[in-house]
Amino acid sequence: MLKSEFWGDETEAVNLALDWAIAHTVSGSDPKTSFKSSEELKKEVGVSITSDGLGAKEAMRLYSEVLNPATRSADDPMALAFIPGAPTRAAVAFDAVVSAANVHGGMWEMGAGAVFAENQVLGWIKSLLGWTEEAGGTFVSGGTLGNLSALSAAKHTIKEKWRQMGRFQNGRPITGYKLACASTAHSSVRTIATVLDVDIVTIPVDAGGHLTGEMLEKALVENPTIFAVVATSGTTNTGIVDDIDSIVTVAHKYDIWVHIDGAYGGAALAAPSVRHFFKGIEKADSFIVDPHKWLFAPYDCCAVLYRDQKHAIHTFSQHAEYLDAFGNEEVNPSDLAIHLSRRTRGLPLWYSLAIHGTKKYEQAIEKSIENSRKCAEYIRKSSHLELLLDPELSVVVFARKGWTPEQYDEWSNKLAKAGELLCLPSKLNGRTILRLAFINPHTDVDKVIHILETTMK
Numbered sequence: 001m002l003k004s005e006f007w008g009d010e011t012e013a014v015n016l017a018l019d020w021a022i023a024h025t026v027s028g029s030d031p032k033t034s035f036k037s038s039e040e041l042k043k044e045v046g047v048s049i050t051s052d053g054l055g056a057k058e059a060m061r062l063y064s065e066v067l068n069p070a071t072r073s074a075d076d077p078m079a080l081a082f083i084p085g086a087p088t089r090a091a092v093a094f095d096a097v098v099s100a101a102n103v104h105g106g107m108w109e110m111g112a113g114a115v116f117a118e119n120q121v122l123g124w125i126k127s128l129l130g131w132t133e134e135a136g137g138t139f140v141s142g143g144t145l146g147n148l149s150a151l152s153a154a155k156h157t158i159k160e161k162w163r164q165m166g167r168f169q170n171g172r173p174i175t176g177y178k179l180a181c182a183s184t185a186h187s188s189v190r191t192i193a194t195v196l197d198v199d200i201v202t203i204p205v206d207a208g209g210h211l212t213g214e215m216l217e218k219a220l221v222e223n224p225t226i227f228a229v230v231a232t233s234g235t236t237n238t239g240i241v242d243d244i245d246s247i248v249t250v251a252h253k254y255d256i257w258v259h260i261d262g263a264y265g266g267a268a269l270a271a272p273s274v275r276h277f278f279k280g281i282e283k284a285d286s287f288i289v290d291p292h293k294w295l296f297a298p299y300d301c302c303a304v305l306y307r308d309q310k311h312a313i314h315t316f317s318q319h320a321e322y323l324d325a326f327g328n329e330e331v332n333p334s335d336l337a338i339h340l341s342r343r344t345r346g347l348p349l350w351y352s353l354a355i356h357g358t359k360k361y362e363q364a365i366e367k368s369i370e371n372s373r374k375c376a377e378y379i380r381k382s383s384h385l386e387l388l389l390d391p392e393l394s395v396v397v398f399a400r401k402g403w404t405p406e407q408y409d410e411w412s413n414k415l416a417k418a419g420e421l422l423c424l425p426s427k428l429n430g431r432t433i434l435r436l437a438f439i440n441p442h443t444d445v446d447k448v449i450h451i452l453e454t455t456m457k
């Protein structure tokens with residue numbers, strides 16, 4: 001296989017790539033790596049796409065010595081900025097298997113066995129949601145695509161439903177669909193509104209940062225063309241879970257769709273100590289969670305699920321002469337989101353979950369919640385720091401009393417460059433703050449506390 005008449009001998013290319021992959025599967029990424037400007041990279045890389053090719057040695061050298069070091073580690077235990085990742089080594093290794101198997105995961109016909117395994121993972125998530133047989137879903141590249149798929153299904157479904165109900169606006173078909181969410185909703189929701197050509201209605205949150213049914217109802221009375229509401233179960237900036245129960249009750253009274261964006265925090269459905277925050281989720285219409293965030297899978301992976309998958313099938317099924325020839329009874333992953341050809345990207349999670357079991361996953365998620373509580377407790381008691389919110393899941397937001405934005409930047413850059421801690425400034429109600437997102441069970445919280453104690457006083 002490695003020597004072909006056409007491509008020649010690829011043995012060296014394959015060995016160099018796999019050796020690197022094996023070494024990094026074992027070691028994880030280097031916390032000292034950091035990004036560079038395209039100008040800097042242009043100088044170091046030069047031209048890599050040439051008419052005759054560089055050959056394996058030079059191409060791999062460029063990657064391992066120049067390109068990869070100019071990236072930021074997302075899975076180091078001390079990377080606590082953005083929402084980091086913390087894939088198990090088993091999941092990382094299995095991603096190489098997914099590539100090697102090269103299964104077309106869009107259609108059951110092509111990917112049956114692989115899709116079956118992905119569906120068992122989705123079955124676990126369904127059971128955490130309290131959803132039944134009618135539910136279904138698939139894996140897409142990320143939360144942005146997951147949210148887009150769910151909200152596309154929402155718009156299509158509600159439009160049909162209102163039409164059947166004979167719901168009109170001033171005697172004419174409804175136009176000007178609107179999407180409701182809190183200001184704390186993820187930035188992707190605004191982009192999706194642009195793509196779907198709908199207006200956003202921003203709903204104020206309560207003092208604790210939650211979107212509630214009460215505030216939603218006010219918006220619904222004022223805006224009769226709202227077709228869906230996005231509630232976030234674990235906001236990216238502060239880890240707050242919206243009041244799902246009251247939101248679902250109000251939304252369904254007005255015949256609109258409830259989408260739960262759990263890209264980061266949805267994983268905490270598996271954590272008994274915080275499960276109460278998700279009350280009412282069994283009645284929501286769609287849900288996403290990113291396994292590449294808090295479910296210990298590598299990039300890129302988002303599970304999008306629908307409480308009744310037929311709404312998604314009605315929205316996304318693609319028909320073409322060459323696709324319809326198969327005619328089996330199974331649901332195709334391509335019927336459940338905006339994609340056709342797809343990598344079976346749910347499999348790294350399947351492998352790791354099958355190996356370790358769901359109890360281990362519960363414990364890993366609880367570990368980060370415990371870490372965030374311990375860190376918050378330290379901050380609450382310290383004299384130089386101010387805890388800004390009680391963490392609900394695993395994001396801790398705090399301020400250093402008296403610091404200017406420049407002081408935050410300087411502190412943060414210094415620790416990032418040294419590879420000691422990745423903690424970047426953010427904003428809360430216009431104020432510069434710091435946030436720590438705990439999702440890695442290997443994070444040593446005492447080490448984090450020690451850094452806050454010794455470098456911020």
Ligand SMILES: *Cc1c(COP(=O)(O)O)cnc(C)c1O
Nearest residue numbers: 142143144186236261263264290
């Ligand atoms: C990360 C995140 C997203 C976007 O997910 P991607 O995988 O980065 O596209 C959406 N919503 C929330 C709440 C997130 O934390």
